[in-house]
Amino acid sequence: xxxxxxxxxxxxxxxxxxxxxxxxxxxxxxxxxxxxxxxxxxxxxxxxxxxxxxxxxxxxxxxxxxxxxxxxxxxxxxxxxxxxxxxxxxxxxxxxxxxxxxxxxxxxxxxxxxxxxxxxxxxxxxxxxxxxxxxxxxxxxxxxxxxxxxxxxxxxxxxxxxxxxxxxxxxxxxxxxxxxxxxxxxxxxxxxxxxxxxxxxxxxxxxxxxxxxxxxxxx
Amino acid sequence: xxxxxxxxxxxxxxxxxxxxxxxxxxxxxxxxxxxxxxxxxxxxxxxxxxxxxxxxxxxxxxxxxxxxxxxxxxxxxxxxxxxxxxxxxxxxxxxxxxxxxxxxxxxxxxxxxxxxxxxxxxxxxxxxxxxxxxxxxxxxxxxxxxxxxxxxxxxxxxxxxxxxxxxxxxxxxxxxxxxxxxxxxxxxxxxxxxxxxxxxxxxxxxxxxxxxxxxxxxxxxxxxxxxxxxxxxxxxxxxxxxxxxxxxxxxxxxxxxxxxxxxxxxxxxxxxxxxxxxxxxxxxxxxxxxxxxxxxxxxxxxxxxxxxxxxxxxxxxxxxxxxxxxxxxxxxxxxxxxxxxxxxxxxxxxxxxxxxxxxxxxxxxxxxxxxxxxxxxxxxxxxxxxxxxxxxxxxxxxxxxxxxxxxxxxxxxxxxxxxxxxxxxxxxxxxxxxxxxxxxxxxxxxxxxxxxxxxxxxxxxxxxxxxxxxxxxxxxxxxxxxxxxxxxxxxxxxxxxxxxxxxxxxxxxxxxxxxxxxxxxxxxxxxxxxxxxxxxxxxxxxxxxxxxxxxxxxxxxxxxxxxxxxxxxxxxxxxxxxxxxxxxxxxxxxxxxxxxxxxxxxxxxxxxxxxxxxxxxxxxxxxxxxxxxxxxxxxxxxxxxxxxxxxxxxxxxxxxxxxxxxxxxxxxxxxxxxxxxxxxxxxxxxxxxxxxxxxxxxxxxxxxxxxxxxxxxxxxxxxxxxxxxxxxxxxxxxxxxxxxxxxxxxxxxxxxx
Numbered sequence: 019x020x021x022x023x024x025x026x027x028x029x030x031x032x033x034x035x036x037x038x039x040x041x042x043x044x045x046x047x048x049x050x051x052x053x054x055x056x057x058x059x060x061x062x063x064x065x066x067x068x069x070x071x072x073x074x075x076x077x078x079x080x081x082x083x084x085x086x087x088x089x090x091x092x093x094x095x096x097x098x099x100x101x102x103x104x105x106x107x108x109x110x111x112x113x114x115x116x117x118x119x120x121x122x123x124x125x126x127x128x129x130x131x132x133x134x135x136x137x138x139x140x141x142x143x144x145x146x147x148x149x150x151x152x153x154x155x156x157x158x159x160x161x162x163x164x165x166x167x168x169x170x171x172x173x174x175x176x177x178x179x180x181x182x183x184x185x186x187x188x189x190x191x192x193x194x195x196x197x198x199x200x201x202x203x204x205x206x207x208x209x210x211x212x213x214x215x216x217x218x219x220x221x222x223x224x225x226x227x228x229x230x231x232x233x234x235x236x237x
Numbered sequence: 238x239x240x241x242x243x244x245x246x247x248x249x250x251x252x253x254x255x256x257x258x259x260x261x262x263x264x265x266x267x268x269x270x271x272x273x274x275x276x277x278x279x280x281x282x283x284x285x286x287x288x289x290x291x292x293x294x295x296x297x298x299x300x301x302x303x304x305x306x307x308x309x310x311x312x313x314x315x316x317x318x319x320x321x322x323x324x325x326x327x328x329x330x331x332x333x334x335x336x337x338x339x340x341x342x343x344x345x346x347x348x349x350x351x352x353x354x355x356x357x358x359x360x361x362x363x364x365x366x367x368x369x370x371x372x373x374x375x376x377x378x379x380x381x382x383x384x385x386x387x388x389x390x391x392x393x394x395x396x397x398x399x400x401x402x403x404x405x406x407x408x409x410x411x412x413x414x415x416x417x418x419x420x421x422x423x424x425x426x427x428x429x430x431x432x433x434x435x436x437x438x439x440x441x442x443x444x445x446x447x448x449x450x451x452x453x454x455x456x457x458x459x460x461x462x463x464x465x466x467x468x469x470x471x472x473x474x475x476x477x478x479x480x481x482x483x484x485x486x487x488x489x490x491x492x493x494x495x496x497x498x499x500x501x502x503x504x505x506x507x508x509x510x511x512x513x514x515x516x517x518x519x520x521x522x523x524x525x526x527x528x529x530x531x532x533x534x535x536x537x538x539x540x541x542x543x544x545x546x547x548x549x550x551x552x553x554x555x556x557x558x559x560x561x562x563x564x565x566x567x568x569x570x571x572x573x574x575x576x577x578x579x580x581x582x583x584x585x586x587x588x589x590x591x592x593x594x595x596x597x598x599x600x601x602x603x604x605x606x607x608x609x610x611x612x613x614x615x616x617x618x619x620x621x622x623x624x625x626x627x628x629x630x631x632x633x634x635x636x637x638x639x640x641x642x643x644x645x646x647x648x649x650x651x652x653x654x655x656x657x658x659x660x661x662x663x664x665x666x667x668x669x670x671x672x673x674x675x676x677x678x679x680x681x682x683x684x685x686x687x688x689x690x691x692x693x694x695x696x697x698x699x700x701x702x703x704x705x706x707x708x709x710x711x712x713x714x715x716x717x718x719x720x721x722x723x724x725x726x727x728x729x730x731x732x733x734x735x736x737x738x739x740x741x742x743x744x745x746x747x748x749x750x751x752x753x754x755x756x757x758x759x760x761x762x763x764x765x766x767x768x769x770x771x772x773x774x775x776x777x778x779x780x781x782x783x784x785x786x787x788x789x790x791x792x793x794x795x796x797x798x799x800x801x802x803x804x805x806x807x808x809x810x811x812x813x814x815x816x817x818x819x820x821x822x823x824x825x826x827x828x829x830x831x832x833x834x835x836x837x838x839x840x841x842x843x844x845x846x847x848x849x850x851x852x853x854x855x856x857x858x859x860x861x862x863x864x865x866x867x868x869x870x871x872x873x874x875x876x877x878x879x880x881x882x883x884x885x886x887x888x889x890x891x892x893x894x895x896x897x898x899x900x901x902x903x904x905x906x907x908x909x910x911x912x913x914x915x916x917x918x919x920x921x922x923x924x925x926x927x928x929x930x931x932x933x934x935x936x937x938x939x940x941x942x943x944x945x946x947x948x949x950x951x952x953x954x955x956x957x958x959x960x961x962x963x964x965x966x967x968x969x970x971x972x973x974x975x976x977x978x979x980x981x982x983x984x985x986x987x988x989x990x
Contacts, residue, residue: 034980038981041973041974045971113701116961155959212960218964
């Protein structure tokens, strides 16, 4: 009788530990996934920062942060009062955005109302006009939430020059078919991230868009 | 504070997920990664539990605690309320930015007027671009503009009030010297150079204050004939291009026409926002209407008038992106845009469809010029022979980092469609590449359900990431051997082509193609189309472009038609010795594609031209046609054929550079033809200089760039997904941990009783 009871207890404790193991390892997996996202976002910036230094030293040549990288630094973005200092990368593929905010080049801008004119985009890899930068709301661009009207940020271009911009508009928009309408003039800069900032379920349907106007050329 | 807010949202979401109550502000899309550990585990454990009631009670306490916590945090979080109020204030979700369209540079371009003469297959376009110097300074203007891919640009004339100055064709560096010389002497001068196959740059020196100046360019081109339709296309603006990294240096040199020696001065820096790219073309974002009866109401206005003499009965004339008016006059048609002035923000395209029964199958156009005879042959091979050919298809899919996001999904769904389309007798393989190359099977296998299922699983598991090492994958596909002579070997290459070693890759395709055919499916909104088109040309296939997930189905259907109905393969034309015909190499012709060949006749030989055209149908049967061109005097002289011939020859020569011939040996040949036919090319430019000096010495000259209107619809940008599951993971991690602890405690409690 007592033997029987013992077996029962032991069996149920086996199950219990198995269940606990599953729960705790699930917890650990989730934790490491979360940490991994941060690790990529913050550690990669260190590597990218040195590539940026090389870019500046060479007078604007492309320097990849690591040899197999699909992206490279194109600018440096600072918001002094929020202690923000990021190196902006070329392009906004999922890969690039994990490592830093990405500049959307105008040749990536789609042209839906016209039939694709194959002959127009040619071979290539250089920035034509980057006036839109996108970043992850959970990492690099979480600071957008704290940006207020008239706040100032500065951008260093590949030639080493700093350009100051001031916030003129903060907006939330809903992209249609992943696309949003942006109408920037030459002296404007647009920062985009997902909205709401607190949302945890991906993908977000809304975008937070900050428009800035250039105020000076040097710092 | 922010972290707490995030927590609140998580809790709200966790609850709403279970109770189907959604906060009205957002629509949630269920995150696809495993979410269900917690809810699924509960019922199982409950089954083991001997005293469910007590445990349920404890769970209830914990739930109540969590809800209380949420309620507390909600009260403490005024920011959330602010957020939703903010959202309401912005309303519709439309972004309307202010201050756009102001450009710092003087607006130089006044208008463009185009008159086109289309006769049969040849279009002659006269493009007059009028510029105005609105300032009180002397100005030099530069203007970068596109022209059709196959345009033979032959003449340039500067028109100042009633004076006309005709340009001459010169070697590029000589033309540049002449221009710079004239500019420094204060003479009016114009220079037009080819920047890329279809991008040109115009410089105009010494435009007097308040002066208007017109530059007229003349070019010839063949109209496109595919699928029974004829098409004339005139680009008016372009999508800004991306210069290969390796080329930045040489570009820099080209751009700095003023000081060829100093490369460091970036042009127009400061006026271009924070753009410091040297090849930057200024663009204006237009808020004006894109068409009007008055030229002053649109940006970069253009007026287009076309005289169309199709030589056939027409069923229909359509303007694809513009409203047009067409009037019939003595067998030809007068076509013009409905509103006179159009903004130069989109291509102008008209198509015309021959009436049923008059679908042309063969046509000949001739020109005699300076004692030389030129001809253009258009021949539509028979199309009906659809035979059931077994194929061996190798799919290459690019899974590099640049394919991340929507591109990889487009690529995957295109590939899935193609796989489903295979017949069980076809063999296939799938190769994936990023930094490494990975093949589904070691050798091609039959498209049976088992093999297909492994392919579906393989494709579904593909994720984008890593480098773009295209060469090993291409190599693998080009080397794979089906060991079956009867199989039609096809490679379907799905990529965005974001590589800089195009020459290298094109050479690889050229050298290793063998009997295979390479088809390219370009993916994404800005693929490297030059590479995609050239790759399919060297791969003897065709190219389709998928720019949007919604296009996948239709575009792939187009491709299937071409893949499965290779009408004619290995076409060759035997010409008599006194004929110099281009292109020399004719690939396969796919359904409804005509054969277009231009030739030059050595007039010393007085005989009819008899040529044999032969090719093979998919099943290997020979198709043969004898073409006899009688030497009788031409009834009609089609102006421009010689220019089209010269352009085709130059194209073929330029392709030889890719096929491995050194540029040094090709260049003189191109220069010779280009100079002879007064044709703009990579190595030759048109330059016009007025004899008279207009700018007094001592007056300085400023520089102005003429902006293009950014393409219609270009203000739409594709926003990347900028959220990560970081918070979700964090929350789940902590919840699971807490749950684990609770479970442990509750269970221990049960034993103790």
